[in-house]
Amino acid sequence: MNTDARWITEAEVVGLMHLKDAIDALERGLREEAAHSARNMEKTTTHWGSSSNMHAIGAVVEGAGIFGTKSWGHTPEGSTPLLMMWNAQNGQLLAIIEATALGQMRTGSMSGVATRWMSRADADDLAIIGSGKQALTQVAAISAVRKLRRLRVYSPTPAKRFSFTERLKSHFPNAEILMFNSVATAVHGASIITLVTRAREPILDVSMIARGAHLNAVGAITIERKEFAQNVFSRADIVAVDSLPTTRQLSSEFIEQYGKDDGGWARVQRISDIVAQAKPRPSNIDLSLFKAMGMGISDLALGIEILRRAESAGSGHPIRQPVSVTPRIFEPTQRETAA
Numbered sequence: 001m002n003t004d005a006r007w008i009t010e011a012e013v014v015g016l017m018h019l020k021d022a023i024d025a026l027e028r029g030l031r032e033e034a035a036h037s038a039r040n041m042e043k044t045t046t047h048w049g050s051s052s053n054m055h056a057i058g059a060v061v062e063g064a065g066i067f068g069t070k071s072w073g074h075t076p077e078g079s080t081p082l083l084m085m086w087n088a089q090n091g092q093l094l095a096i097i098e099a100t101a102l103g104q105m106r107t108g109s110m111s112g113v114a115t116r117w118m119s120r121a122d123a124d125d126l127a128i129i130g131s132g133k134q135a136l137t138q139v140a141a142i143s144a145v146r147k148l149r150r151l152r153v154y155s156p157t158p159a160k161r162f163s164f165t166e167r168l169k170s171h172f173p174n175a176e177i178l179m180f181n182s183v184a185t186a187v188h189g190a191s192i193i194t195l196v197t198r199a200r201e202p203i204l205d206v207s208m209i210a211r212g213a214h215l216n217a218v219g220a221i222t223i224e225r226k227e228f229a230q231n232v233f234s235r236a237d238i239v240a241v242d243s244l245p246t247t248r249q250l251s252s253e254f255i256e257q258y259g260k261d262d263g264g265w266a267r268v269q270r271i272s273d274i275v276a277q278a279k280p281r282p283s284n285i286d287l288s289l290f291k292a293m294g295m296g297i298s299d300l301a302l303g304i305e306i307l308r309r310a311e312s313a314g315s316g317h318p319i320r321q322p323v324s325v326t327p328r329i330f331e332p333t334q335r336e337t338a339a
Helices: 010-016 019-034 100-118 135-145 158-171 183-187 230-234 244-250 252-258 271-277 296-313 334-338
Strands: 005-008 038-048 052-061 066-074 082-087 093-098 125-129 150-154 176-179 192-195 213-217 236-241 268-270 287-291 317-319
Touching (some): 005 010, 005 296, 010 100, 010 296, 019 135, 019 271, 019 296, 038 296, 082 296, 093 100, 093 296, 100 296, 125 135, 135 158, 150 158, 158 176, 230 236, 230 252, 244 252, 268 271
Parallel strands (some): 125 150, 125 192, 213 287, 236 268, 236 287
Antiparallel strands (some): 005 317, 038 052, 052 066, 082 093
16 A cells, blocks of 8 residues: 555545445455454443533454544534544554545445345335434445335424435335334334434334334444334344444443343344355244444445545545654753753
C-alpha cells in the first residue's frame, strides 16, 4: 500500500462500493473471523444527557494486514462516525473514512447476510418495522439476497409511514408495497421480518410471527432498548448474533433470556460460523432469529474493500503521515525564552 494515508469522504464511499459489493465484502470478513484470522475489539460505550451516547469498536484482519477502529457519538444534533485504519505490521496510518454511509451499508449488509443463510430460500415477503435512516438500506440489502414479492411497512408515525412507503415504491416498482397500522397486522404471514426501531419496550410478540419466518432484530443496540418479547426465544430453532461478547453486554433481550447461564448462551451461534459452514436452512425450522449489535470486523471488512478501490481509482485526499516528536517535559529556560 502507498505510504500516504487517504481521507475518503462520504461521497467517495458511495461512489466506490454498491450495497451488493458490501455484502460480499462483509462475508469475506466473516469467513476470516470463522477461520480465527480476524478478531474484534469489544465494543465500548458511555452515555450523557437524556439521549446522547458514544461508541468505539475495532478489529484486526490479519489476512489483509490491517487493523482499525470506528468511533462515533449519537447526540440530538447528529453524529459524525469515522473509521480509522492502520497497517498491522508497522502501525502506519492507511486511511480515515467518513463512515455514515459505510455504517448504513454495514448494518444493512449484515441483515442481508443473515437473511441469505438463515431464511428459507423461497422467502419473498418482507415486513420492515421502522422507517428511520437505516430502513431503506435494510430493505435494499434483503432484496439483494431474496427476490421480494411483497414489502410491508409499519412505523408508529403515520406521516413517516406514508413517506417511507412512497420511497419504497420508487425503488422497488415490481414489488407489492403495503402500509399497516400496527406491528401485528404488518408481520402477519410475512416470511422475513426486520425490526429497525428505537423501541424501549417490546413491540413484537411470538404470537404475531408466522411459522417458518426469519427475524432480523437490528435496532436495539443499547441496554435500555428492546424490540421483541422474550417468548420469541421459545420458538427460535436457530439463534445467531454478530458479536457474542457485545450481545452479552448490551442486549437486554438476550441478557434477560440467558443471563449468566453459559449453557443457554451455548446455543447462540455466531453469524460468521453460519456463513463459513455455507449450509442451507433445514426445512423443519419454525423460526430463525438474528440479532445484530455492531462489531469491528463488519466495519473493517467494508473499509478494506473501500480502501482497495480508492487506491485503484486514485480516490481520496492524501494525509501526511504523523511525525513523531519528543514531548517537552520541562519549562523553557530563560535563555530559550529570550531567544
